[in-house]
Amino acid sequence: MNQKRNVPSPIKSILDVDAKLTSVLCNTVSKFLPSNKFFTYYRGLEYSCHGIVWIACWLAFIWFVWSRPLFQMQVNFLVGLFIDIIVVAIIKAFVRRRRPVGNRNDQWVSIGPDAYSFPSGHVSRAIFITFYFSKLYPLDNLIVLFLSIWAIAVSSSRILLRRHYLLDVIAGVILGYLVCVGLSMIWLDQSTAEYIVSYVSDDKLDGGEYHV
Numbered sequence: 001m002n003q004k005r006n007v008p009s010p011i012k013s014i015l016d017v018d019a020k021l022t023s024v025l026c027n028t029v030s031k032f033l034p035s036n037k038f039f040t041y042y043r044g045l046e047y048s049c050h051g052i053v054w055i056a057c058w059l060a061f062i063w064f065v066w067s068r069p070l071f072q073m074q075v076n077f078l079v080g081l082f083i084d085i086i087v088v089a090i091i092k093a094f095v096r097r098r099r100p101v102g103n104r105n106d107q108w109v110s111i112g113p114d115a116y117s118f119p120s121g122h123v124s125r126a127i128f129i130t131f132y133f134s135k136l137y138p139l140d141n142l143i144v145l146f147l148s149i150w151a152i153a154v155s156s157s158r159i160l161l162r163r164h165y166l167l168d169v170i171a172g173v174i175l176g177y178l179v180c181v182g183l184s185m186i187w188l189d190q191s192t193a194e195y196i197v198s199y200v201s202d203d204k205l206d207g208g209e210y211h212v
Helices: 009-032 035-048 051-065 068-095 121-136 141-160 166-185 190-197
Strands: none
Touching (some): 068 166, 121 166
């Protein structure tokens, strides 16, 4: 039987304040943006930043586009996604902070540590993606602006859906940035990226065993 952990008083005080501020924020925003009217939009943002969705779509992107000049960008991004998911899962499993009161247990594909709140994986992922395409592999400013707005919207929706507390979201922002910084330190070169991609389909690479 799981025993309830004793939380140190200073930390408990911080968590209590965080919970109150989160509740006040949600209640205040709900007066102007009724949650029942915007629930579908919030859920749409939730799906748009789901880890499984991003990994599946990114693998499909690699497969269908199949462009050697893009391999380095594609593989490093995929590595970043996996790092983000793994780190978030480890922290959640260790901290085990329960989700806010009012959260609906209706998340799509919620596995293991996903039951916990701290930090927000959706937020860390959104921030990582935004920084990746603004710093590590810079795209057009208009695209970066769109990603920035999307990341802010995702972060806000996590609170308004009552999936997370304010501190969960703040931690997610910091973590997403740190994942991007960490990825820049282990950035894979072109040859390594091609080697990894060869496991997807060797016959598509020039010089592959079945290349024609």
